[in-house]
Amino acid sequence: MATESKKTLVATVDLSTLKVEVVNSVKFKCIEDCGRCCYELEIPLRDEDIEAIEELGYNAWEFVDYEKMFYRGDKFLSYAIKKRPFDDGCVFLDPETKRCRIYQKRPLACRLYPFVFVKHGTKMEIYIKEDPFCPGINHPEGEPVDENFLLREYGELFEEYRRKLMEGE
Template sequence: MERRWVATIDLETLEVEHDPTFKFKCLENCGKCCYELEIPVRDEDIARIEELGYSAWEFVDYDKMFYRGDKFLSYALKKRPFDGGCVFLDPETMRCKIYDHRPLACRLYPFVFVKHGKKMEIYVKKDSFCPGIDHPEGEAVTREFLLREYGDVIEEYRRKVVKSRE
């Protein structure tokens, strides 16, 4: 996976250093990531989607598994057999049917968060199929962008930093 550094956030002060040359804009009705990516679904993602009335058997691909080394991490989100798109992507509107409840990997894409002590580095996956990467109308990955789009994820990591100091 080729990736590029775009920002670092201090989890204690929320100060952000960012690459001002990078811009991102998720394009409505694009859906390319919903076809191209294999998405891991964590237990928390499965529980949240099941609360919507779906059965895990409808959306979890138990044949595809993600590992880090020899440690099992998760299963994958199912793809539709007729076109290879995510089972939650509406093929007519190209919009996610569970957008507000989508898995964390979907929420983060195309960004990768890597925690180093009290700092979180943010990288962008340089996938050629994503038209939002370096989009001319895109937005820089500033403090405001990060807190608006990923405030809950950052807060979860901040709590872990505080606990590790206690």
């Protein structure tokens, strides 16, 4: 298991206006064929993630690790994605190419990494989890994590939270 990493606040998003305020400048570039996060992280699966992967033709028993569970306090949140016994990589990571076999339907936790989103009322705080194993964090060729980056990569997610906010959750 990876050592505890530092989290740095990168930006806040006002969910009612989708205005992004950058707090700390950070650069990020997902390095092709890296796959280190697929080995190092335990990935929680939401019900929506399981359904999306099942739509690809997989059965939940093939990819859900029913022995690894995530909790917040005493509230059960989810199960983890299975790891391969021979190298501890995610079951969907191709061991040859280091590419995800379900990239278009990968779980939300995979889509967000290395970012962590924390909602406080109408504000969403965006942190970067500075894991030492991730070579893409502050990579010299990395893209600035600014309003353009955040809205392009996570705009749909912000819109989803905004809708819930407007509906009164």
